[in-house]
Amino acid sequence: MYKERQLDLTRRHFFDQAFGRAAGFGIGSAALASLLGERLFAENAVNHALDFAPKAKRVIYLQQAGGPPHIDLFDYKPELEKRDGEPTPESLIKGERFAFITGTPKLQKSPFAFKQFGNSGAMLSDLLPHLSEVVDDVAFIKSVYTTQFNHGPAQIFQMTGHQIPGRPSFGSWLSYGIGSEGQDLPAFVVLLSGSSNPEGGSACWECGFLPTVHQGVAFQKTGDPINFVSNPPGMTADTRRSSLDLVNKLNHEHLDVVKDPEISTRIAAFELAYKMQTSVPGLMDVASEPASIHEMYGTTPGRPSYANNCLLARRLVERGVRFVQVCHRNWDMHGTNYNDDVINKCPQACRETDRGSAALIKDLKQRGLLDSTLIIWAGEFGRTPMRQPAPFLGRDHHPKAFTIWMAGGGVKPGITVGATDDFGYNPIEDRVSIHDVNATALRLLGIDHKKLTYRFQGRDFRLTDVEGEVIQKVLA
Amino acid sequence: MHTWMRSILFLALLVPAVAQSQPPKSVDFFRDIQPIFVKSCQSCHQGGAAPADLRVDSPAALLKGSLSGKVVIPGKSSESLLIKRISDKSGLGMPPSGPLPDDQIALMSAWVDQGAKIDDTFSANVLPIFKSACYQCHSGSDPKAQLHLDVKSMALKGGASGPVIIPGNSKDSRLVHRVLGEDGQAQMPLGHTPLTTQQIATLQQWIDTGAIWPDGLSAQGSAPTHWAYVKPVRPQLPVVKEAAWVRNPIDRFILARLEKEGLKPSQEAPKETLIRRLSLDLIGLPPTPAEVDAFVADTRPDAYERLVDRLLASPHYGERWATPWLDLARYGDSDGWTQDHQRPSAWPYRDWVIKALNANMPFDKFTVQQLAGDLLPNSTVDQKIATGFVRSSMLQTEPGTDAAENSWNAQIDRASTVGTAWMGSTIGCAECHNHKYDPFTQKQFYQMVAFFNNSAYTPEVEDPVYHKKNAFGEPQMDLPTPEQAQKRDEIKRELQTYKDKLNDSSPEFQKRQAAWEEGVLAFEKQWRPLLATKVVSTDGTTLTAAPDGSILASGKDPDTDTYILDAKAPLGEITAIRLEALPDPSLPQGGPGRDYYGNFMIHDVSVQAGSSADHLSKVAIKEILRDDDAPTVMDDPASQVKQVWVVNAAGHPDRHRVQLLLIPGQPLKIGDGVLRVTIEHKSDVHGVNLGHFRVSATDARNPKMVIDVPADLRPLLNVAHDKRTAQEAESLAAQYRSVSVELAPVREKIAELEAKIEDLHIPKALVLAENPQVPHPTTYVRMRGAFVSKGDLVEADVPNFLGKLPAGAPPTRLGLAEWLVSRDNPLTARVAVNHYWETIFGRGIVETTEDFGTQGAPPSHPELLDWLAVEFMDQSWNVKAIQRLIFTSSTYRQSSAVTPELLERDPSNSLLARGPRFRVEAEMVRDIALEASGLLSQKMFGAPVKPYQPSGQWGWFPGSRPGTDIWQISPGEDKYRRALYVYIRRSVRYPSLTVFDAPSRETCTARRPRSDTPLQALTTLNDPAYFEAAQALATRILKEGGSDTSARATYAFRLVTARKPTAQELDTALSEYDKSLHHFEHNLKEAQAITGQPDAERAAWTMFSNALLNLDETLTKE
DSSP states (O other): OHHHHHHHHHHHHHHHHHHOOOBSSSSOOHHHHHHTTSOSOOTTHHHHSOSSOOSOSEEEEEEEETOOOHHHHTOOOHHHHHTTTSBOOHHHHTTOOOSSOOSOOEEOOOSSOEEEETTTTEEEETTOTTGGGGGGGEEEEEEEEOSOOSHHHHHHHHHHSSSSBTBOOHHHHHHHHHOOSSSSSOSEEEEEEESSSOTTGGGGSOOTTSOGGGSOEEOOSSSOSSTTOSOSTTOOHHHHHHHHHHHHHHHHHHHHHHOOHHHHHHHHHHHHHHHHHHHHHHHHOGGGSOHHHHHHHTOOTTOOOHHHHHHHHHHHHHTTOSEEEEEEEOOOOOOSSGGGSHHHHHHHHHHHHHHHHHHHHHHHHHTTOGGGEEEEEEESOEEEEEEOSSSSOOEEEEOSOEEEEEEETTBOTTEEEOEEOTTSSSEEESOEEHHHHHHHHHHHTTOOTTTOOEEETTEEEOTTTTOOOOOGGGBO | OTHHHHHHHHHHHHOOOOOOOOOSSOOOIIIIIHHHIIIIITTTSOSTTOGGGOOOSSHHHHHHOBTTBOSOOTTOGGGOHHHHHHHOOSSSSSSTTOOOOHHHHHHHHHHHHTTOOOOOHIIIIIHHHIIIIITTTSSSSSOGGGOOSSSHHHHHHOBTTBOSOOTTOSTTOHHHHHHHTOTTSOOSSTTSOOOOHHHHHHHHHHHHTTOOOOTTOOOSSSOOOSGGGSOOOOOOOOOOSOGGGOSSHHHHHHHHHHHHTTOOOOOBOOHHHHHHHHHHHHHSSOOOHHHHHHHHHOOSTTHHHHHHHHHHHSTHHHHHHHHHHHHHTTOOSBOOTTTOOBOTTSHHHHHHHHHHHHTTOOHHHHHHHHHHGGGSTTOOHHHHHHTHHHHTSOOOOOTTOOHHHHHHHHHHHHHHHHHHHTTOOOGGGGGTSSOSSSSOOHHHHHHHHHTTTTBOOEEEEEETTTTEEEEEEOOEEEOOOHHHHHHHHHHHHHHHHHHHHHTOOOHHHHHHHHHHHHHHHHHGGGEEEOOEEEEEETTOEEEEEOTTSEEEEEEOOOSSEEEEEEEEOSSSEESEEEEEEOOOTTSGGGOSBSSTTSOEEESEEEEEEESSTTSEEEOOEEEEEESSOOOOGGGOTTOSSOOOEEEOGGGOTTOOOEEEEEEESSOEEOTTOEEEEEEEEOOSSTTOOBOEEEEEEEOOSOGGGGGSSOTTTGGGGGSOGGGSOHHHHHHHHHHHHHHOSTTHHHHHHHHHHHHHHHHTOOOEEEOOOBOTTOSSOEEEEEGGGOTTOEEEEEEOOOOGGGOOOOTTOOSSHHHHHHHHTSTTOSSHHHHHHHHHHHHHHSSOSSSOTTOOSTTSOOOSSHHHHHHHHHHHHHTTTOHHHHHHHHHTSHHHHBOOOOOHHHHHHOTTOSSOSSOOOEEOOHHHHHHHHHHHHTOOOOOOSSSOBOOOOOTTSSSOOTTOOTTSSOOOOOOGGGGGSOGGGBOOOGGGOOHHHHTTTOOOSSSOOSOOOOOBOHHHHHHHHHOHHHHHHHHHHHHHHHHHSOSSHHHHHHHHHHHHHSSOOOHHHHHHHHHHHHHHHHHHHTOHHHHHHHHSSSOHHHHHHHHHHHHHTTOTTTTEEO
């Protein structure tokens, strides 16, 4: 089975590279497939094209940009509480570089209370009342580390496996590897909320050297969700249709003369564009959702928010989108001013994200979609268990250890993998790299991360660079 | 040799894991098959010009097959063309010299049936270990211990102490002992991380299975034999049959190959097609109908060449050809990275490129000026601007970034960019380890980096747009017009006279300063402390008043608290009230706050006054001033809570007394009344309350004098003048100058003059400057590419396997540039002509424009590439001349129409049996629509412009300040300027260009992908910028297109595609137009919405224009 897929990948790869083009949104462009005289990827690509039996068919990646403080949310540390205010043991921080901390910083306990929840007994701080209801569906990984300590590079590393812009992001790899399940939406959609764009910018969802068709399409928060999906003001759908008919007829007539198959590809692209014009407005219309759903997510139709994006993510995966990246940037808290301190900002960031994230799990579950949808909740790094010298309570960036969680799509529910030391500073059990997380996610999608490759500049690149081990404990 | 490694992967993908009935003998490719190929097949079937495109000199190429498709079907010898052909003994089989012996045919068949496996463990697994861990010492002409691990025969022979590899016996192989650290000797690789267990196991297994080392796989030790690393020599022109077709030597190479393949070139394209093709290629714009008519009517024999020459001389030539170069230069109008700050000084370099191309600056000069213009003797302004190429690397401005690391990142990018742009090499791969496939070592990469490690920079620079300090700043140069320069110099001269006045240090000045100092000290005595009659905390803090009026907090430290102090007014009239925050040993770190670090934060201070505590009214405060430089949270407009005073005492280890001054709107005439001062702490943050403080009042006329000297300088006032250090003395003098009442007019004048210079808006350019104290730059190798892991110190040098710096060239960027354009450099000319070829034909002679290394694609026409490269150098790097040669070839002039047979034979048109046909670059998509509709502005050069883009793309950057980062549509014709001038914000490029594959310009891009997506269709259909072009085109049709519908439709066609429609096309167009007209006649409201007028005809032409601007042909160079 998997060999067959490799053949397909190779063929696809060959066409992409040899012709430098791709039609439509990855797979699903019947027109291109037929004109090339062979099937590229069909809509059931997933079923025959995998290295392993897939558990997840799609991914919703809840990107928590800014660096959520693991110490204040997931990783309860009684020892830290005891030694609050003491100088940080030198053994931990000798020779370390921080973005802002200088000198010997002081240990800082979490100002929030922790409790156990669910049958799994997962510890959560009281800032996450909604997640606490679904902890038995979630796998926490408390021993993740990254290699970057500034936001931009760390986010780009998290999403692309390399800290410098220019590599394909996770969603692009998936679009390239297994395409879309649907016909009229991009395979990879990005939804943004928070105080600004993530520092890593669009490099967090770019396609790097993969064909542009695999780029994440970032929906706009205002105006058209997809640039130019609306007709110019006042133009009816009929008028658009008849102008497209003229384009198509003239393109066909020219195709008859010059016989270049590129023209067929363009005809197919225009037809897909027209389909998107019809499907996108319905997709975005969350007012059609029942009140109970809005209650669950905490959404108000017409008001953009992270929760609204979670609801949209569900609607997108229902329509066959392969990878939805929901990015919320509001987790940075250095304590340089009132709005930047852990005591104020952390509860605020939780209020913004907790309900929507938890609702997504509940909603997918009640629709029977959770088993086939992988949810990943992760920031680019954690925050120091030490207080940053600042007038307010701040924590600096901490790449050495932090917590992420995964749910659905073949993830073993109700477990915790990995642990950190008494201070939440270093992992002491099951150390997990960003590459390991991505390798695991691909494994759940039925893909061997070492085999999803693309040749560029003489090298076979992959999402996990030259590393990555599947975290076996996470697999159900 | 390296292509073999590729084959392993390729095979891994292709070989089906079908269970085979194993024949008795297992065939090994390298042992059994390769020798047959070498002996009997390879003399013809090798290299880029192999017959039928079938190469057997690399397994990858072999398995890729020939022009007829795959020749090896793994597992199926009977279906494999290779086996069919060698088994054919009719006389038409292969090899042509006569059939192979039967046993060899049997071996070949068995190999295919066994899955056509190529188990080259050596190149797949072993060689990479050798390269990354061993070759730094054990390769080249003088390896350590005389052990050559890079040449098969020598490696198997061993080193000074005998054999190290015993095939079949890893236990006794010293290679294994040494990497394990056995034999009582230091573990190999010396001084580096030991090999992993898995790597050692790989070596053991390889030795145990016989240490099979396929022939021909020597590595870097011997002279490089990869074609790209050998200097090109002018090849003989091939002989062709159809000599009449040949216009110049290019055609001879192309035709020879076509004849070898049994193909014929296509007919010449129609003149209308040719002029559009040439116009797009040379100036990036479609021709006007008048230009088409003139060319069609021109029957002179050299009409075509004249056209090429006209276009080469057009000022738009530079605009068109700038784009591919700027892709290499990673030119952008912002810094990139996290905050992606705007970079208003970038564009002079972009203009330099356009001008240099228009002036046909020879490519060697073009190279030297961009890499080292600043190092040329008596370098001109333009030569300095040219170094903007180097400066165009990204800049990280996120707070917390290290300046040295920023500099290092820039250097890495600069070296890698030179590698891609001039050397077609992926030298950046050697940042972390020796290059896995090409001969670049990690050391060589850092030697290249070292060339860029000698540029001047400052570790901190003020960003004028964002009003913040960035880590790492490089020089900029003012570019005034002569008038601006004159004005600026005049102002500067005047400014200098005032600055001289300000910087007075005469005895007179010193006397005044001394008097001022005394005044400040004496002024301290003009304050009367408020002696509390009552002082309370609302939340339980214990506040204790001392006789000097100071109040100390102790006991409970509540989350939020308000201190209220009542006192009898100490003076009858009060002009100011001050709050002093005082240190105290009882407070954390000595105070003055109660926070762990002694910090505090006050949200509000208010004053009430009245005749008694029961009759108080609020005092309006006009001004709040401070004498500390603590973070000014109150200035943060994003702040939701009023915060008047935040003191970061942690940043002041001396714990100075700091003061807050409250100045009422009117002096308080209070008599013997009561004052109440309320200090509010509203933060939720635990314990950031004030710990020790005093409130006092004054009736002095100039109360601000109390903060004339900031807290950190104040102790100096008590140091005798002759005891102060020079720096201390200067600090105080500078402080006096900044507050002295006598000097106020001078300061005002200086500010005014400085503002005047700002108002001149003199453009700046990013330039480089070399540090002259370091004649031979160096840098440290970084282990695994990590900035903090320094390795050996290396001196700037070029990779030695590619030659050395030319005699007399300095070991600087200048030497590097001279080396790149020296006749001995094997890469530069090839890379340059290949880049032109790719831009014109859509595919380079080397398809992988960015990689001429062993992993890149082999050239489709190697002799042509070399011929062009040598010709380019012989013509003194004359860019327009070499391009003219391409444009005037018969090859270029072919029709691009294709037949199914040709498509089958050569889908990617690598053989060029037809002309190029592909979707134009992003920039041209925009420019074609603007030009055809008549909107295009002719303006050239200058600051970037902002045409329509959907709202919400900008203004969402971390680190933006209010008012910055706004995409305001450019006024007037600027919004209709060529795409080249559109603002390039690297993290959010103009969406309508990005969607057509314009790169982000974050890093060097040698080759753009060419995609076709529905998002592109949505853009050209609906982007208001494109719809405006449709509206304008409709206006043009109505105005210029004649009076009847047919003439108008024809005219529209000609504007957009440069040709007349066929009868059938015209029929189609007219019938759709009629339908559309009919529709709008019945829907005038929609017509109004679309055109702004209730005009059905105009609306119908608008939709017609919108359709034409979306034709495949419009977006395509045909």
